[in-house]
Amino acid sequence: MSAAKPRSDVPHLAVTDLVAGYVPDVPILRGASLRVDDGEIVAVLGPNGAGKSTLVKAVAGLVPARSGDILVHGASILGLATHKLVGTGVAYVPQVGNVFTRLSVEENLELGGLGGPPSRTRQRIAGMYALFPDLARFRRLAAGRLSGGQRQMVAVARALMAEPHLLMLDEPSAGLSPRMVELVFQKLLEIRAVGVSILLVEQNAKAALAICDRGYVLAEGRERFEGSGRDLLASPEIGALYLGATTRLAS
Template identity: 45%
Template sequence: MSAPFLIGEAMTGGYGPVDILHSCTLSVEKGEIAVIVGPNGAGKSTAMKAVFGMLPLRQGTVRLDGEDITRLSPQARVRKGMGFVPQTHNIFTSMTVEENLEMGAFIRQDAAIRDTMAQIYDLFPILKQKRNQPAGELSGGQRQQVAVGRALMTRPKVLMLDEPTAGVSPIVMDELFDRIIEIARSGISILMVEQNARQALEIADKGFVLVQGSNRYTDTGAALLADPEVRKSFLGG
């Protein structure tokens, strides 16, 4: 079998002398949606940071499209095709929507930046309406759209989302999930941490249930939703 498009394999690491991750493995294929769920304090966001290079690993490797990127900085990983949207502080509040998107294109040397921006406005029409408005004046859901749009401006091969629906209404959550499905269908791999586990697994090709920094369950989203133990322990029955 060929290796996954992106894999953080047997990752062990943490902060200072304390390991948060214990031989944790996450992976996603091209154009696939992979979701990381689990209880609070399970190491979900830490695992994402490890894959993106924000957390040094004591053991394990990270590979993107067959290349070992374990030692690369987050900035270098962006240039390799990884986009990351943190849960908080993920927009420039004093800048306009369009200026935020332009900031996302800072590494690009090509002439197609406006084409990419047009695609993002097609994906998130409200941003086109509010493109000259300071991003800090937007609703929580609209801010998330700006953050995702800015990451898409780098034209990533993999888009990593840390709690993209945190603090938004159920209607906005459904809209964001619909857009995430659209992004994956365009061929971009999605790896995301999500607190709304049941809804996230419904759109996931693959799911990882983490407990205390380790993989407790790994399967398709549908299989995890159907697993009585997963439902009882992590999905509220």
């Protein structure tokens, strides 16, 4: 696991007034801003179509930015090729297609460590098996044969192989049972504890707000609310946005 970075006044990730979209003149993000400080779990919530996935894809260089900026530890990464993202210490786990289903668990991890010295890769794999004991048991199994939750753990472990300082996850709880969501989110807390910051995009607002340090609610391509997990959970407006006018998330 990567060493904890010293805390500093410069945010780990800062997105400022970002305008981005898939085709020219159709902005999906319309001036979105957020920051992740060192050692934080920051949740990005919002209704379907709000632009959550587009936001992390823009940071990953998969959606072009039209204006605004994306800074990693104060340095702009605008225009950076996606394959160079990992060199900035940022890893991205997309919502779908995040494991090689026909390769074994171990082969998936090996691919995540590609580019580093083989001895380091072995060491990292051992570290991942310590963090995810299930994966050690299934190391020879094709990733496609695992349960959704276990597959999500493979995806996270594969991303961690590159020793990122910031992990971006797009809906890691999608399709998982509540018990599995709890397990995966527990792992995110363990990952934060070793110094990795996390940007967590989620539909499952309740579960995400329970583990995050801060959260943003995105609507129509902009952040509409920002607050601590506790404050957002208690906010009637947030409840309204997700669950209808009268129900709060903290019920």
